[in-house]
Amino acid sequence: MPFFAVPKIIINYFFIPSIYLFSTAPHPHQAVSKQQHFLTSLSFKKLPSPPFVFSFIFIFYTTSLFQLLLYFFNFSTMVKIFVITYSTYGHINKVAESIVKGLQKTGVEVGRYQIAETLSEDILTKMHAPPKPDLPTIVASQLPEADGYLFGFPTRYGTAPAQVKAFFDSTGQLWAKQALLGKPAGFFFSTASQHGGQEVTVFTSLPILAHHGMIFVPFGYAHPYLFDNSEVIGGSAWGAGTIADGDGSRQPSEKELAIAEAQGESFAKVATKLAAA
Numbered sequence: 240m241p242f243f244a245v246p247k248i249i250i251n252y253f254f255i256p257s258i259y260l261f262s263t264a265p266h267p268h269q270a271v272s273k274q275q276h277f278l279t280s281l282s283f284k285k286l287p288s289p290p291f292v293f294s295f296i297f298i299f300y301t302t303s304l305f306q307l308l309l310y311f312f313n314f315s316t317m318v319k320i321f322v323i324t325y326s327t328y329g330h331i332n333k334v335a336e337s338i339v340k341g342l343q344k345t346g347v348e349v350g351r352y353q354i355a356e357t358l359s360e361d362i363l364t365k366m367h368a369p370p371k372p373d374l375p376t377i378v379a380s381q382l383p384e385a386d387g388y389l390f391g392f393p394t395r396y397g398t399a400p401a402q403v404k405a406f407f408d409s410t411g412q413l414w415a416k417q418a419l420l421g422k423p424a425g426f427f428f429s430t431a432s433q434h435g436g437q438e439v440t441v442f443t444s445l446p447i448l449a450h451h452g453m454i455f456v457p458f459g460y461a462h463p464y465l466f467d468n469s470e471v472i473g474g475s476a477w478g479a480g481t482i483a484d485g486d487g488s489r490q491p492s493e494k495e496l497a498i499a500e501a502q503g504e505s506f507a508k509v510a511t512k513l514a515a516a
């Protein structure tokens with residue numbers, strides 16, 4: 240609750256009405272208690288007209304009521320961002336942790352979800368994929384609950400994995416209602432190699448946003464590490480990224496994670512402005 244609301248509520252709800260009620264001048268022949276006498280002496284000797292007092296009280300009441308409503312309303316309408324990922328080997332999940340950290344810096348509410356796997360356990364075992372993290376699996380009908388989305392996934396030949404495509408294929412009902420129209424979305428990604436298609440993976444995912452009427456929020460060059468050529472650093476103006484190596488042995492670097500955190504923070508700011516518009 241805004242700190243100034245507390246004294247205002249006390250004044251508006253208790254002090255002003257009590258002055259008015261207790262200050263009603265007693266009839267000359269009316270017995271006056273000591274207490275009433277004291278209160279009367281504290282208050283106006285000559286009362287302003289009732290319409291004036293009532294409109295005064297009314298204005299104060301409504302402003303503080305409005306503040307109270309705003310307070311509860313703010314709670315229920317806190318900007319909510321979903322971080323939705325698909326990851327086979329876990330690199331994207333690690334980047335997502337930094338994305339979430341950045342989002343949380345701005346005070347937005349974060350929902351963390353993963354996209355359902357479509358491969359069988361047998362195939363995943365053959366691919367040496369580790370177990371999935373303990374995260375709720377997103378279903379299309381949950382998407383409208385959020386004010387914005389950051390989607391993270393590894394590349395598959397420069398496009399989103401089939402698992403991600405399958406999830407978006409399940410959003411037809413939302414598309415029919417244009418339920419995601421005007422909502423902001425950004426991407427972060429992972430490739431095996433430095434030139435394995437980070438940017439094009441986002442580029443080939445843009446039609447999905449366009450058809451839903453969603454607003455693509457690129458990261459831009461909003462972090463100095465994007466100008467750093469002293470080492471291999473994933474990510475670009477299109478979003479945060481990491482490079483896993485062909486055998487998955489490389490883990491997201493400190494610099495890549497710093498870019499991811501910055502993307503979370505800057506995305507939250509854009510989403511908050513859009514939600515308030």
Ligand SMILES: Cc1cc2nc3c(=O)[nH]c(=O)nc-3n(C[C@H](O)[C@H](O)[C@H](O)COP(=O)(O)O)c2cc1C
Binds near residue numbers: 396431436
């Ligand atoms: C079918 C398939 C296609 C892939 N295509 C590419 C590619 O085009 N470029 C690339 O750099 N890596 C490619 N990769 C490697 C993945 O992008 C890499 O394993 C992933 O970024 C690791 O992220 P994760 O641990 O979150 O799954 C491919 C992997 C698979 C299984």
